[in-house]
Amino acid sequence: MMLFSRRTDLPLDRDALSRFLPWLIAFMVYMAALAQAGLVGLDTLARRWDTGMAATLTVQIPTDLDSADEVITRRVQDALNMITDTAGVLRATPVSEQKVQQLLSPWLGAVEAAGVPLPRLIDVETDPAVDLDVRVLQQKLTVTIPGVQIDDHGVWLARLIEMVRTLETWAAGLLALILSAATGTVIFTTRTGLTVHAEAIEVLHLTGAQDSYIANQFAGRAWAMGFKGGVIGLLFAVLTLIALGLVAGRLQTGMLPDVSLSVLGWVLLAVLPLAAGLVAGLTARVTVMRTLRRMI
Amino acid sequence: MDIDPATSIARFENVGLRYGLGPEVLQDVSFELKPGSYHFLVGPSGAGKSSLLKLMYLAHRPSRGLMHLFGHDIATAPRAALPALRRSIGVVFQEYRLLQHLSTFDNVALPLRVAGMREANIKRHVEELLVWVGLQDHMSARPPTLSGGQKQRASIARAVIARPSLLMADEPTGNVDDRMGYRLMHLFEELNKLGTTVLVATHNESMVRELGHPVMRLDGGHMHVTPGAKPAPDTPLRADSLGRGTLRGAVT
Numbered sequence: 001m002m003l004f005s006r007r008t009d010l011p012l013d014r015d016a017l018s019r020f021l022p023w024l025i026a027f028m029v030y031m032a033a034l035a036q037a038g039l040v041g042l043d044t045l046a047r048r049w050d051t052g053m054a055a056t057l058t059v060q061i062p063t064d065l066d067s068a069d070e071v072i073t074r075r076v077q078d079a080l081n082m083i084t085d086t087a088g089v090l091r092a093t094p095v096s097e098q099k100v101q102q103l104l105s106p107w108l109g110a111v112e113a114a115g116v117p118l119p120r121l122i123d124v125e126t127d128p129a130v131d132l133d134v135r136v137l138q139q140k141l142t143v144t145i146p147g148v149q150i151d152d153h154g155v156w157l158a159r160l161i162e163m164v165r166t167l168e169t170w171a172a173g174l175l176a177l178i179l180s181a182a183t184g185t186v187i188f189t190t191r192t193g194l195t196v197h198a199e200a201i202e203v204l205h206l207t208g209a210q211d212s213y214i215a216n217q218f219a220g221r222a223w224a225m226g227f228k229g230g231v232i233g234l235l236f237a238v239l240t241l242i243a244l245g246l247v248a249g250r251l252q253t254g255m256l257p258d259v260s261l262s263v264l265g266w267v268l269l270a271v272l273p274l275a276a277g278l279v280a281g282l283t284a285r286v287t288v289m290r291t292l293r294r295m296i
Numbered sequence: 297m298d299i300d301p302a303t304s305i306a307r308f309e310n311v312g313l314r315y316g317l318g319p320e321v322l323q324d325v326s327f328e329l330k331p332g333s334y335h336f337l338v339g340p341s342g343a344g345k346s347s348l349l350k351l352m353y354l355a356h357r358p359s360r361g362l363m364h365l366f367g368h369d370i371a372t373a374p375r376a377a378l379p380a381l382r383r384s385i386g387v388v389f390q391e392y393r394l395l396q397h398l399s400t401f402d403n404v405a406l407p408l409r410v411a412g413m414r415e416a417n418i419k420r421h422v423e424e425l426l427v428w429v430g431l432q433d434h435m436s437a438r439p440p441t442l443s444g445g446q447k448q449r450a451s452i453a454r455a456v457i458a459r460p461s462l463l464m465a466d467e468p469t470g471n472v473d474d475r476m477g478y479r480l481m482h483l484f485e486e487l488n489k490l491g492t493t494v495l496v497a498t499h500n501e502s503m504v505r506e507l508g509h510p511v512m513r514l515d516g517g518h519m520h521v522t523p524g525a526k527p528a529p530d531t532p533l534r535a536d537s538l539g540r541g542t543l544r545g546a547v548t
Contacts, residue, residue: 009406011397200395206353207454208383209410210376296357296378 009204010197010214012221017189021222021280024185025229026236029276032178033237033269039171040265046164049157057124057134059083059092062147063117075145076120082144083122086137088130095121182276186226186283190218194291201292211292219285226280230273237269304364305329305462305493306352311361313347320359321347323517329495331461334488336504337497339514345497346390348514349466352495353387354378366461383411386455386492388465392447394439400426400450401435407458421457429453445476452483462493469500481507 012018061079063072076094083092100118108116126132134152141148194201204214306329313322322344329335337345350356351363354370363370366381373381386407394403401422408418426432429449439447448468455463465484469477481496481503488494498504504511508525 203393203395206355206382207407207410208379210379213410
């Protein structure tokens with residue numbers, strides 16, 4: 001296949017449609033780049049959540065201002081003992097009061113001064129291989145410690161991951177849709193080109209041109225337009241991603257894991273213009289070969 | 297069954313042609329073109345001259361009958377075999393059919409590019425021929441800016457650049473005055489002397505009589521061949537060069 005053909009026998013770059021094709025492809029590559037970056041980003045996010053938070057529990061022991069510190073400390077100690085004895089628990093660590101205050105300060109301000117009773121928290125790390133029944137543990141703890149609560153991250157995390165996976169499927173679907181739209185656009189443009197230049201193509205044929213000679217001219221042009229459109233689209237997509245990154249960075253939220261693109265993610269993005277060129281070139285070639293095969 | 301191309305350029309036996317489901321525009325056409333021969337194709341408008349030429353330059357396949365070109369059975373030849381056959385045929389189309397967006401140089405270079413010749417060789421051949429046809433000052437001009445005579449010379453140059461074995465012209469004198477018409481015929485004679493088999497479709501009966509070549513007459517889709525006053529050459533000359541002199545002298 002001719003790559004950047006210097007000379008063509010057909011005035012393909014003067015067709016009105018050919019002038020729009022790079023921009024159409026630019027738009028599609030822009031969408032594809034964002035969808036692809038979203039796909040890679042979401043996958044990274046889901047993986048980190050999956051491994052980082054799935055195997056943890058938080059046990060919450062309520063306090064009230066009337067209870068003496070010793071009572072509360074004993075309850076925490078009892079809970080710790082019971083939790084540690086449970087099969088499937090790897091580690092249980094009480095969260096210090098300062099840490100709790102620190103965690104809550106963005107929402108409640110200086111809580112100590114307000115005299116709000118803060119619950120005591122225990123971080124529990126579980127063995128993902130052992131199926132630990134949270135309800136059984138809850139019942140066991142409730143017998144000695146009234147009002148105890150267990151936050152099972154797994155439940156809401158599972159929902160979050162499910163949502164992320166749904167978004168991923170959606171992004172992959174979007175990519176497939178963009179690919180078929182791009183292919184369709186190239187087929188349409190090529191067929192129009194074949195009709196517009198039917199007379200010139202017939203002269204080429206009668207001069208002894210093989211189908212591939214004609215198809216290569218279309219393919220070379222489509223490849224160049226696809227690549228050009230791809231570069232433009234990718235440029236806009238990268239600018240958008242950088243802008244999004246800056247906005248996300250300013251949010252400084254500890255909730256979202258770092259979702260910046262990996263090396264693979266950037267490589268996949270960089271390949272997009274080449275892919276756009278290849279898809280356009282091959283589609284044009286196949287379209288021309290199929291159409292010409294119907295001629296004598 | 298293929299025929300030895302050394303003894304026959306074209307051979308038609310009871311060839312019929314119809315477009316789609318329409319009536320036959322050619323019926324039971326039979327003739328043979330020997331290598332190095334020169335024939336006129338005459339007949340009233342609508343007699344099927346253009347259709348016959350279309351068969352000959354492989355724009356159509358026959359609907360029935362036997363048609364051999366350069367020894368190949370055209371009805372059964374695979375599609376992939378046709379481009380190579382077309383490269384042995386030069387055609388001067390009635391309306392020239394030059395590609396409007398290409399320069400004179402590129403139009404004339406087309407058959408060589410299609411055949412895969414290297415650009416350096418193409419440049420040499422095309423420039424040489426364009427000088428010969430007197431278009432050396434119009435190499436980068438596009439067809440819309442050329443005069444009728446210049447377009448015709450460009451079209452002839454394109455037809456002969458690849459040294460075809462068979463040269464066909466469809467009403468080459470139709471759009472030019474008589475003086476130019478005769479000069480054109482003289483050019484075809486010259487090419488014929490170099491060994492090219494020539495077939496010229498024309499309305500110009502007086503010129504046909506004067507030049508005295510065999511005449512294939514089409515009427516109502518049927519063909520009658522009458523031998524010419526001049527005998528057909530037994531041994532064709534080899535086309536090793538396009539000859540000296542200039543086409544400008546012959547045509548302008």
